[in-house]
Amino acid sequence: MTAPDGRDRISNWNLPNAITILRIVMAPIFFWLLLADGGADGPMRWWAAVIFIVAISTDWVDGQIARSRGLVTDLGKLLDPIADKLLTSGALVCLSILGELWWWITILIVVREVGITVWRFVELGRGTVVPASSGGKAKTFAQAIAISLFLTPLWTLVGDWILWVNWAAMAVALVLTVWSGLLYVRDAIRLGREHRAEPR
Numbered sequence: 001m002t003a004p005d006g007r008d009r010i011s012n013w014n015l016p017n018a019i020t021i022l023r024i025v026m027a028p029i030f031f032w033l034l035l036a037d038g039g040a041d042g043p044m045r046w047w048a049a050v051i052f053i054v055a056i057s058t059d060w061v062d063g064q065i066a067r068s069r070g071l072v073t074d075l076g077k078l079l080d081p082i083a084d085k086l087l088t089s090g091a092l093v094c095l096s097i098l099g100e101l102w103w104w105i106t107i108l109i110v111v112r113e114v115g116i117t118v119w120r121f122v123e124l125g126r127g128t129v130v131p132a133s134s135g136g137k138a139k140t141f142a143q144a145i146a147i148s149l150f151l152t153p154l155w156t157l158v159g160d161w162i163l164w165v166n167w168a169a170m171a172v173a174l175v176l177t178v179w180s181g182l183l184y185v186r187d188a189i190r191l192g193r194e195h196r197a198e199p200r
Contacts, residue, residue: 012075016066019058020076023083026055031090034151039098041153049151056087056144078124084140085113091147100150105174109143112181119188135180142173 033048059080066072089110095101116136146169154162 010071010073012073014071016062016071017073017076017079019062020079020083023055023058024086026051027086027090030055031094034094035097039100041156045153049148052087052091052151053148059084078120082117085117088143088147089113095150109177112177116181116184123191135183139176139180142176146170146173
């Protein structure tokens with residue numbers, strides 16, 4: 001199929017987008033496994049951690065495939081960060097429900113994630129697709145590491161000292177979350193000025 005500008009249009013039904021959708025589908029399975037037995041350090045906890053790590057790792061896989069094969073689409077740019085936010089925000093909420101993570105951290109991160117997603121939809125309605133920034137990608141990576149550490153009951157294998165590592169990783173993720181959020185606010189202000197300057 002050819003776009004109005006004469007270039008071949010990339011179908012939204014491609015492998016990278018399918019992987020992204022699979023990541024979204026895996027989210028509720030992960031939530032159930034983590035909460036089903038109250039977060040106990042048993043097999044379900046380990047399976048929940050494995051599913052989260054596998055699911056969040058596909059973010060790198062689908063991005064690599066899309067870029068290397070020329071399969072980057074506007075739908076993919078929109079769904080990819082949504083899938084990441086669903087997994088990470090849902091994991092943080094679950095950890096707070098289990099009493100393993102302070103609620104103020106979860107609320108701060110989730111508010112940032114939801115706010116950026118809403119802004120993306122607003123810009124999409126104006127015809128502008130806002131892809132994940134480098135700061136946003138660093139934030140997602142840091143969150144993935146911190147959440148994976150919190151989810152995986154390594155303290156049953158190596159001792160409680162690993163909890164200090166968990167909290168240090170979460171602190172880094174929190175700083176990057178706030179920092180990248182401020183960068184998006186800067187971009188939102190710039191785009192808002194550009195929209196107001198457009199002829200009506």
